[in-house]
Amino acid sequence: MKIEKDRKGQELTLTLSGRLDTTTAPTLEQELQQSWNDISTLILELKELDYISSAGLRVILTAQKHMLKQGSMKLRNLSDNVREVFEMTGFADIMTIE
Amino acid sequence: MIAPANGGDSMRNTFLKWLFAFIATAFALTFGISFLVQTRQARENAVLLIRLRISDARRQLSVTEGNLKRISEMTSAMALIKARAFAGFIEQSPELLTSREKLQEIRRMLDVDELHVSDQKGILIASVPEEYHGYDMASAAQSAAFLPAISDPSFEMVQEPQRKGSDSEMFQYAGVARIDQPGIVQIGYHPRRLMEAAQLAxxxxxxxxxxxxxxxxxxxxxxxxxxxxxxxxxxxxxxxxxxxxxxxxxxxxxxxxxxxxxxxxxxxxxxxxxxxxxxxxxxxxYLRRNSVVGVLVVVDLLLFALVFVLVSILVQKIVINGIYRINASLKKITSGNLEEKVQVTNTDEFKALSKGINATVAALKNAITETAARIDAELQFAHTIQVSGLPDPNPVFPQQVPFTLAASMKTAKEVGGDFYDYLLLDDDHLWFMIADVSGKGIPAALFMMTTKTLLHKLAEKGLSPKDIFEQSNREICARNKTGMFVTAWMGILELGSGRLECANAGHNPPLLLHADGSSEFLKIPPGLVLGGMETSKYRGSSLYLKPGDRIILYTDGVTEAQNPKGDFFAEKRFQQVMEKHNQASVTSQQLLAEINQAVSCFADGAEQADDITLLTLEFNGKTPTCLTLPAELEQLQSLQEFLEKHLLQAGISDKICSQLQLAAEEVFANIARYAYPAQAGNAGISLQILPHPKGKIILQFRDNGIPWNPLTKSPPDINLPADQRPVGGLGIFLVRKIMDDCLYQYQNNQNILTLTKYLPAE
Missing domain, CATH: 3.40.1840 (Profilin-like)
Structure with a gap:
């Protein structure tokens, strides 16, 4: 999995590509923890994310909970596979998906 | 029991009979005694009556005799007076003796019939009637009696009446001496009154x-x-x-x-x-006696009838009804209703009897309950032994196998005579069979156990079904003292090729469910039942199963299940139910559940008459692909690659491939994290892809870690808002979402999780 960071003031955009699974989720979690303290908007660009497992969902839910306290989080351009997992788990209803 | 036996006399009838006998005897005695007394009385009365009459007669005789005497005296006195008066007339007027008219006049006056006067010689000188004139009184004894009057002037005599004349009428003469001169004055007359009195007397x-x-x-x-x-x-x-x-x-x-x-x-x-x-x-x-006795009979009859009716009513009320009620209760008790209480309390005796019976029944009930509990426990134990003697109805084999096998057995009693068996002879051969021992219950169960052991031993030797039947038949016949027998169907499936070698010993033909949805009964030439005849020969047959084919072995408990109307479930219905559920999405276990359900519905509460046993074998065609990895998260990549490679090779779509990878990751991550907390271990993964028409993917995970069933985890609530949702717990939830069937088993120290995904129709 690759993570690209793009910070514009209070807005952080992370572009994920590849597979967010048990082995790669901790990387994303570390990255978020480093950067989410002084932002008000978190955007996850998921156009290139092919695959997500529960480990990835866990990180995203943690991020959502965190951002609810200090701003907002948006998910962008979900691939079919990822969108299906979001729908299965009810994540599609509790997150802002663009 | 005391219930009145048919043909015997009921207590009531016996009692009434005796009561009738007693009363009839009493009646007869009363009648007899009254009859005798009345007879005697009647006789005495009659004698008395007769004596009275005799005494009356005598008295009357005395009275009339007295009368007669008086009349006789009066008549005599009157006659003498008349004779003297006549003598007086003659003295005064002697001339009248010559006057016939005078004499007639005197006769009329004196009211006599004859007048006679004699001279001193006794010769009648005057007479009325005249023909006696000149009659010599001495000429007859009767008249001579008066002769003393001639010489005795005080003579007087009244003669006894004598018969006289042609009509022999009684006639009486009285005479006195003549006053004027010696002679006789005599009068004669009919002494009518005297004669009447005499007659009376x-x-x-x-x-x-x-x-x-x-x-x-x-x-x-x-x-x-x-x-x-x-x-x-x-x-x-x-x-x-x-x-x-x-x-x-x-x-x-x-x-x-x-x-x-x-x-x-x-x-x-x-x-x-x-x-x-x-x-x-x-x-x-006896007239009076007869009427008295007649009245007595009627009165007695009424009285005794009344006594009879009253006594029988009393006895009926006090005794017989009580006994009937007790008998009715006892009948209920005998027919099995031990809750029945005897409550006849009209007399102390019945109270005591009721109490005694109730106590006995209560004791009996306790004893039965205890015995039943013991027997139940023993039968339950026997059931456990029997079931544990059968192989696992939902087996998982140590290695991945290209078939699924499921069995079920529902015994009609706690223990039964049906059994099934199977054995993986080697990597490429599965032996399986079904059998039905004649009879039910414990004898059948015991016979079943020995037969099963025998057949299993022979199968282990690697013999063909035909040879197993022939050898076992000889052995069973050799020690079959009870005349029991076994029907059996046996097959050996070659896993690589699908070749099925089979033989039938008098058993129902199995149902073959083809992958394309059609079905047929597998009718191979049947041999005789095992234990029937020592020299029986069996014929082996063989055929090839195609991937997706299912073979259903069953016992006649299925086809011969009856509903309350007595209809049989029958082969046709069995085949219909099986065809209906012969779909890829229906697992072998489900298929058995369906047929058991259908039979149960059909029976509609009717008692199960026979054991119902089924074994289904589904041939999947190809041996699965296997991979063994150390149970570490780092190995996830290898797993994903393995899956991707085989799934894409098999032409499975990207999307399904991705879903299976997700499910596999979640399960594998679980194993890697939790299965081996103390030491390192492996996880085995096998993948089986079944082609259409029953296309499905079977993914199986095995590990030797701590026993843990991930499927018991409750699913997360996915409707909670983000801030309330826990961050974990989604893994197994996703697995369940993706896969169509998840089965967890723990066998041979292995956690085995089998996940099945049906492929959408093309």
């Missing part, structure tokens, strides 16, 4: 005036002669024939005799030298 005439009762009579006898008798319808001949004139009969004083054809009671009394006999017809004498 004559004992011989008494009889006619007396009647005793209606037809009784008084009879006067003297010197064996019947002088007179009264009463109607009696004839002298009959009386003589009845010996009523015989002293030896009369001396009995009271006697019975037949006059004519009528029986009479007779009483005889001596009176002077007469016998006065009174007789009374016995039927007359």
């Amino acid at each position: 004559d004992i011989r005439n008494i009889a006619a005036g007396f009647r005793i009762g209606t037809r009784g009579a008084i009879i006067i006898c003297q010197n064996h002669q019947i002088l007179s008798y009264g009463g109607a319808n009696l004839s002298k001949t009959d009386l003589i024939a009845a010996r009523i004139n015989q002293e030896n009969l009369l001396n009995q004083k009271i006697f019975r005799t037949h006059v004519g054809n009528q029986e009479f009671l007779g009483v005889a009394e001596k009176f002077r030298d007469y016998w006065i006999v009174g007789i009374l017809p016995t039927n007359e004498m």
